[in-house]
Amino acid sequence: MSILIFTELADGKFKKSSLEAISYGSKIDGSAPVVLAVGTADETSLAEAGQYGASKVLFSSQEQENIMVYSQALLKAIETTGAKVIVSVKSALADAVMARAAGTLKAALIGNVTELPDTTNGFVVKNSIFSGKAFAKTEMKSEVKFLQIKKNVVEASPEGGNATVENFNFAADAMGSSIIETQKASGQLSLPEADIVVSGGRGMKGPEHWQPLLDLAQALGAATGCSKPVSDLDWRPHHEHVGQTGVKVAPNLYIACGISGAIQHLAGVNASKVIVVINKDPEAPFFKAADYGIVGDVFEVLPKLTEAAKAL
Amino acid sequence: MKILVCISNVPDTTARIAFEDNNTKFSKNGVQYIIGAYDDYALARAVELKETHGAQVTVLNVGLADSEPQIRKALAIGADDAVRVDAEPTDSYFVATQIAAYAEGKGFDLILMGRETTDYNSGVVHGMVAAMLGLPSFSPVMELTVEGSKAIISKEIEGGKQKIETAIPAVMGCQEPIAEWKIPNMRGIMAARTKPLQVIPAVGSALTGIINYELPPAKGACKMIPAEEAGTLIKLLQIEAKVL
Ligand SMILES: Cc1cc2nc3c(=O)[nH]c(=O)nc-3n(C[C@H](O)[C@H](O)[C@H](O)COP(=O)(O)OP(=O)(O)OC[C@H]3O[C@@H](n4cnc5c(N)ncnc54)[C@H](O)[C@@H]3O)c2cc1C
Ligand SMILES: Nc1ncnc2c1ncn2[C@@H]1O[C@H](COP(=O)(O)O)[C@@H](O)[C@H]1O
Numbered sequence: 001m002s003i004l005i006f007t008e009l010a011d012g013k014f015k016k017s018s019l020e021a022i023s024y025g026s027k028i029d030g031s032a033p034v035v036l037a038v039g040t041a042d043e044t045s046l047a048e049a050g051q052y053g054a055s056k057v058l059f060s061s062q063e064q065e066n067i068m069v070y071s072q073a074l075l076k077a078i079e080t081t082g083a084k085v086i087v088s089v090k091s092a093l094a095d096a097v098m099a100r101a102a103g104t105l106k107a108a109l110i111g112n113v114t115e116l117p118d119t120t121n122g123f124v125v126k127n128s129i130f131s132g133k134a135f136a137k138t139e140m141k142s143e144v145k146f147l148q149i150k151k152n153v154v155e156a157s158p159e160g161g162n163a164t165v166e167n168f169n170f171a172a173d174a175m176g177s178s179i180i181e182t183q184k185a186s187g188q189l190s191l192p193e194a195d196i197v198v199s200g201g202r203g204m205k206g207p208e209h210w211q212p213l214l215d216l217a218q219a220l221g222a223a224t225g226c227s228k229p230v231s232d233l234d235w236r237p238h239h240e241h242v243g244q245t246g247v248k249v250a251p252n253l254y255i256a257c258g259i260s261g262a263i264q265h266l267a268g269v270n271a272s273k274v275i276v277v278i279n280k281d282p283e284a285p286f287f288k289a290a291d292y293g294i295v296g297d298v299f300e301v302l303p304k305l306t307e308a309a310k311a312l
Numbered sequence: 313m314k315i316l317v318c319i320s321n322v323p324d325t326t327a328r329i330a331f332e333d334n335n336t337k338f339s340k341n342g343v344q345y346i347i348g349a350y351d352d353y354a355l356a357r358a359v360e361l362k363e364t365h366g367a368q369v370t371v372l373n374v375g376l377a378d379s380e381p382q383i384r385k386a387l388a389i390g391a392d393d394a395v396r397v398d399a400e401p402t403d404s405y406f407v408a409t410q411i412a413a414y415a416e417g418k419g420f421d422l423i424l425m426g427r428e429t430t431d432y433n434s435g436v437v438h439g440m441v442a443a444m445l446g447l448p449s450f451s452p453v454m455e456l457t458v459e460g461s462k463a464i465i466s467k468e469i470e471g472g473k474q475k476i477e478t479a480i481p482a483v484m485g486c487q488e489p490i491a492e493w494k495i496p497n498m499r500g501i502m503a504a505r506t507k508p509l510q511v512i513p514a515v516g517s518a519l520t521g522i523i524n525y526e527l528p529p530a531k532g533a534c535k536m537i538p539a540e541e542a543g544t545l546i547k548l549l550q551i552e553a554k555v556l
């Protein structure tokens with residue numbers, strides 16, 4: 001099977017989740033996938049794809065993240081490689097790019113895939129639905145198939161191997177759109193990519209009380225998130241808001257501080273491996289979804305955790 | 313201006329998820345249905361644009377007759393007319409095909425959708441529709457203004473946002489804070505009863521087939537740590553849970 005991986009770059013390198021997608025692709029039927037990387041990167045970092053099972057990297061250098069251009073790159077790469085299975089992670093960027101390519105090629109697309117496809121009888125994938133409350137097994141019947149995998153469903157571990165890097169050119173058409181301005185918080189850990197997330201809710205009482213939470217996040221090397229009311233009140237920026245209507249995270253460890261655990265918040269965190277809840281109310285619904293819980297005041301508990309984390 | 317708003321009919325987020333017929337069918341029993349949470353934002357922005365710029369707002373749903381209360385609600389909120397493509401919305405490609413087939417040649421300036429449905433969380437129908445119609449697409453869009461034949465949008469990207477100018481027609485997947493959610497008032501509800509709702513047949517067929525559904529395994533008990541010994545949690549996370 002010819003397999004192509006659409007990857008995402010950050011700071012000139014593959015995102016961790018994209019390395020997972022490459023690993024996933026290399027395990028579908030054992031054949032080495034080709035990788036498409038669009039954006040800005042340095043060549044040595046791109047060759048890293050070989051460590052995760054890729055044979056070749058097609059690199060299209062683009063200064064700006066324009067969805068129309070990115071999807072044309074993907075279509076051109078599919079045409080060039082003759083790929084039949086296209087894999088990416090699940091992210092807002094990949095959603096937009098994969099959707100445009102699948103729409104053009106009249107191909108089936110399934111998102112939030114949680115396991116390798118079962119190819120014993122047709123091509124069957126398992127994915128998470130209803131914001132993590134159930135799974136579906138679905139047969140994909142089109143010749144070309146698009147899969148978007150959930151973060152953290154495969155381990156990205158380097159296994160050795162080399163990939164060649166080729167510059168990849170095509171005729172780009174922004175379709176009448178132009179990016180006027182890009183604002184990006186720099187030097188911050190990416191929330192959807194993070195291995196550890198420390199998140200605060202209304203129980204944190206106000207933006208001026210965030211320091212103990214930031215201290216713990218720093219000690220653990222964690223990204224920070226928040227509940228929706230917190231971003232609605234402008235205590236924290238909108239892109240930190242986790243949940244059904246916000247960012248969906250899937251870290252190894254999610255620490256919720258003063259968050260009640262409303263179903264819409266849980267929808268964004270229930271793919272986390274381990275959930276810790278700190279809440280002064282023993283009846284808070286979040287404890288039902290947690291692996292570890294502390295009933296107590298966040299302002300007393302957080303400094304203790306930070307101290308212990310620093311001692312690690 | 314002509315605006316098409318596509319709404320999904322999805323189980324309320326608090327609905328209990330269960331399956332029937334040997335786990336091959338979602339159990340609608342006792343489930344409350346709502347307009348997709350993000351689709352509500354798309355609709356609200358369309359109605360605001362109608363108020364400020366003047367627009368004909370059409371709502372479209374791909375669904376069976378049980379979607380009609382939600383379609384009427386969208387009309388009560390301020391859409392002018394509605395279309396229901398009479399079919400079970402089986403997969404993203406199928407839904408996108410219906411929307412593109414309806415919209416083709418009708419001269420919509422904007423096709424607004426939610427960022428994603430809250431049942432399958434795919435976030436792809438807008439991109440597919442745009443590709444089928446040869447239009448640009450943007451998602452998730454947090455601000456949208458229209459000036460003549462151009463739209464200025466602000467779109468969320470990882471860790472920040474992008475401001476984009478684009479030619480219209482265009483397709484957008486919307487999310488807050490693009491508009492304030494609207495609640496229908498009495499006058500709107502009365503007016504909605506007589507607004508046109510056209511039912512049309514579907515075209516083409518789906519590219520996927522459900523084999524079965526599964527519920528996740530039950531979560532184990534939560535281990536409680538006394539607040540005074542909070543520091544021991546860090547050791548447990550390192551040694552027992554192995555996440556540090
Ligand atoms: C359509 C829809 C979509 C939504 N989407 C989202 C979403 O994406 N994300 C999201 O988060 N919400 C979302 N919500 C809102 C959600 O329903 C809840 O209202 C919200 O998650 C509650 O936030 P919270 O837990 O911070 O606040 P609260 O519910 O007010 O909880 C605060 C918690 O802090 C605890 N507390 C207070 N003081 C302390 C202290 N000193 N120490 C320890 N604990 C303390 C309290 O016991 C309480 O449990 C959505 C709602 C709707 C209707
Ligand atoms: N059955 C449907 N009928 C009309 N519009 C839909 C339907 N399903 C999805 N959409 C629209 O497409 C958007 C993205 O959906 P999805 O790609 O399924 O997550 C939704 O927010 C809706 O605006």
